[in-house]
Amino acid sequence: MHEDVLKVQGLDVFYGTSQVLFKMSLSVRKGETLALLGRNGAGKSTTMKAMAGVIAARRGEVLLHGKSVLGQPSHRIARAGIGFVPEDRQIFPDLSVEDNLLIAIKPGVNGENDWSLERVYDMLPLLAPLKDRLGGQLSGGEQQMLTVGRALMGNPNVLLLDEPSEGLAPIMVQKIGDLIDTLRKVGTTIVLAEQNLHFCLGLADRAVVIDKGADVFVGTIRELNADEDIKQRYLSV
Ligand SMILES: Nc1ncnc2c1ncn2[C@@H]1O[C@H](COP(=O)(O)OP(=O)(O)OP(=O)(O)O)[C@@H](O)[C@H]1O
Ligand SMILES: [Mg+2]
Incomplete structure (x- = not known):
């Protein structure tokens, strides 16, 4: 049997009076990369x-290793093992790269200590020579790397990456892809939100397609890539 690290069931989310998620459901198995695909405004973020836990859900359930985390504040959810890399990155511009990383150190929920500063620099070699640079002086791609490094410092059980390739130059997109590939090879469980199916093809195991706030397809990334109808209807390909 597959072990679900993270499971979302029947999530309804509203912004004010307007509903944007409708019974959204997905699950992520240990060690897999799940692509969360959908067009602009589909509801990925x-x-x-x-x-x-950055926004509240009105109905539904979010289970981490079978335990509900719904309704808990985001810092508690982070401590429980969900590492979130938001699309707007949110690094500390006035702190050095190294301090941005050090501030995020915490053991995993079961005391895991897999990610040291040294290992993060090994995984993200681009950051090591920049360790004294201020966060605010980094390029977009460097900031993206730093945000991933910061999430890893918290020894997460699952890493949520929200459009990590967005707005980056092709060379940086390639580097982010290589990073995700390396992370999955060392067993990291990942949810990768993306508009770009092509970017996910060599990286993800399974995919959930979301449209107008609801999951409309779930399958392997290969099944999705072979499904011209779903791609035409729900993705910009
Ligand atoms: N703070 C907000 N207040 C009101 N509506 C919002 C807010 N944030 C997002 N929405 C709306 O919710 C819907 C889903 O947006 P969301 O950001 O989750 O989509 P997305 O799939 O991440 O899109 P993108 O690919 O552009 O990042 C959209 O219709 C969007 O306009
Ligand atoms: Mg988004």
């Missing part, structure tokens, strides 16, 4: 934020 809202789903990620609801899982991370």
